[in-house]
Amino acid sequence: MRSCEEFEKLLPAYVAGVADSADVAEIGEHIGDCEPCMNDFQRVVKELGTLKSWRDPVPPEGLSARILEKLASEEERRRREALGEETAWGEPVQRGLSWAVMGALGVVMLATLVTAQSGARYDQQRRACAENLRQLGQFAVKERKFSAPLERGLRSDPLKEPADSLRACPLAEPLKPKEWSNYKLDLRGPLYLAGDDRSNHGFVDANMLLSDGSVITVTPSQAGLWELLDTYSRGR
Amino acid sequence: MAHETRLIDGLRAGSRAEFSTLVERHAREVYAFLARLSGVEVAEKLTHETFATAWNGASTFQTDRPLRVWLLGLAAKAAAAREGFDGRWEAAARVELDSAGAAHPEIPADHAEAGRLAALAVADLPFPQRAALVLRAFGGFGIPEISATLNASGDAVAALLGASYLSFVNRLEVRAVR
Structure with a gap:
């Protein structure tokens, strides 16, 4: 059984959709049952969302x-x-x-x-x-x-x-x-x-x-x- | 895909016209990838290196991969050479996951500021993690495409991505505290 700290390390990959398929179900189940980890999950969603705020670098003209x-x-x-x-x-x-x-x-x-x-x-x-x-x-x-x-x-x-x-x-x-x-x-x-x-x-x-x-x-x-x-x- | 096939055939035959088409179509994406990977200061130079390599190696282009994967792979190689990365992706993937950030500060609501923090956090990542994350987050690549682009194993890419997203979050939090 993993600890909350171990789950927390896996959350960014989970949110990004690149977590090991063997871990995905376990992570999902855990955050459904653990309020602190659900809070962490929501925080990570927000943090990874900042990547979308990074605007496309525009190449110089010509x-x-x-x-x-x-x-x-x-x-x-x-x-x-x-x-x-x-x-x-x-x-x-x-x-x-x-x-x-x-x-x-x-x-x-x-x-x-x-x-x-x-x-x-x-x-x-x-x-x-x-x-x-x-x-x-x-x-x-x-x-x-x-x-x-x-x-x-x-x-x-x-x-x-x-x-x-x-x-x-x-x-x-x-x-x-x-x-x-x-x-x-x-x-x-x-x-x-x-x-x-x-x-x-x-x-x-x-x-x-x-x-x-x-x-x-x-x-x-x-x-x-x-x-x-x-x-x-x-x-x- | 017919137009891409024509383009590839032309490139392999050494057609300048088709190469011009390639540049027109892909320069923007290659530049954006390199700007995110290595910074806007060097992005144009690396973009040029990428297309120079493409022109010189077009006749040996393998048709089993999309042009985009090939080009971004050349771009990643140019960036890796500049940063002194030796291409040992497997070794780079064998890292302990960072401990989670302790502070959990508020992320700025301002869109531009949040984007700036994200850029700084990505720039802090080691090159192999940065390359994998940029291809995933901005190129929309899955593990197989990243693997083909970087010429790394799928396991190495999966490990790099796991480490890169965690490292990104930690660095973002550190940046947000400052």
């Missing part, structure tokens, strides 16, 4: 927007860190390199980063891709022959995860002009950035970091990308 903005900027920062070696492209910007070229390069770069496999192999491929892309960019700037229209302009569609079968890095090996056709084939396959179908399959848009710190979101023009690679190929 909380959701700030969360999304902050997440986007953190992603951008990580992307910048990942593309650290490419951010030294001051020269292209000084020369007025078109955003179209940079955008197309960014698409390839981002697509390469996103689709590459994890682990050491991924890192190795990523570095190789970055170097090849850097060479492509330098060539494009030097020759000033490239003018790729971004046919679909700026868009904000989400970047979708490519299917596993598309996880490959077509530019991981050193670029050699004689192997152009191989790259052409590779690009048609793994990255799905080329061809007549403009849906771009796995890649809808991409953020491109320019060396002046600004960021543009571009939807790749497949024709533009081909033109870039074609220009590169002729130049070599």
Whole structure:
């Protein structure tokens, strides 16, 4: 038989509806028979009722927007860190390199980063891709022959995860002009950035970091990308 | 539930649009939970951490639990990390029940004052008890949902709740005497 003091300890859980089911009947029976414990019960009901007086904390205005903005900027920062070696492209910007070229390069770069496999192999491929892309960019700037229209302009569609079968890095090996056709084939396959179908399959848009710190979101023009690679190929 | 299924599918596929919807729908509740659990001063920061974790882990979201349980679980983890709680809920639940408050003072009739005292009494609770009580009293969660949210056993949650409500009453009485 429990004492009143023991029952008193169980009352808050009982009132809150979280008491052990084995205790519930006993507690109910006891407070029905014990006036002091009934008084305690009524006091506890009142005390737990204060929780209902605690008004809902109201979030500061614009909380959701700030969360999304902050997440986007953190992603951008990580992307910048990942593309650290490419951010030294001051020269292209000084020369007025078109955003179209940079955008197309960014698409390839981002697509390469996103689709590459994890682990050491991924890192190795990523570095190789970055170097090849850097060479492509330098060539494009030097020759000033490239003018790729971004046919679909700026868009904000989400970047979708490519299917596993598309996880490959077509530019991981050193670029050699004689192997152009191989790259052409590779690009048609793994990255799905080329061809007549403009849906771009796995890649809808991409953020491109320019060396002046600004960021543009571009939807790749497949024709533009081909033109870039074609220009590169002729130049070599 | 169809809209939640769509939302979950989108999140797992890495859709930014669906993630924005998630934030719009749940930021208020996550913020309120964290404000009650850890205080308004840190609630926004922890809310951000919660959604950052959600975004980074969305692809591994387990569909056997509601989004709300998942999100509040991430929020509780963020709050626990801030307060240095190691996640050992079972150990935290093994506590002697406090002795009942001795004074039994009158609780203020004023609604706002009563709410303020309740907030202070909750803030005095140890973190594990506070987390369980806030989920129960304000989230409307039962023991199974709290268990899933905190990744703790049902027995541990039941023990924590029993201790938390008793501790709350005792602390409220102490606060009311002052």
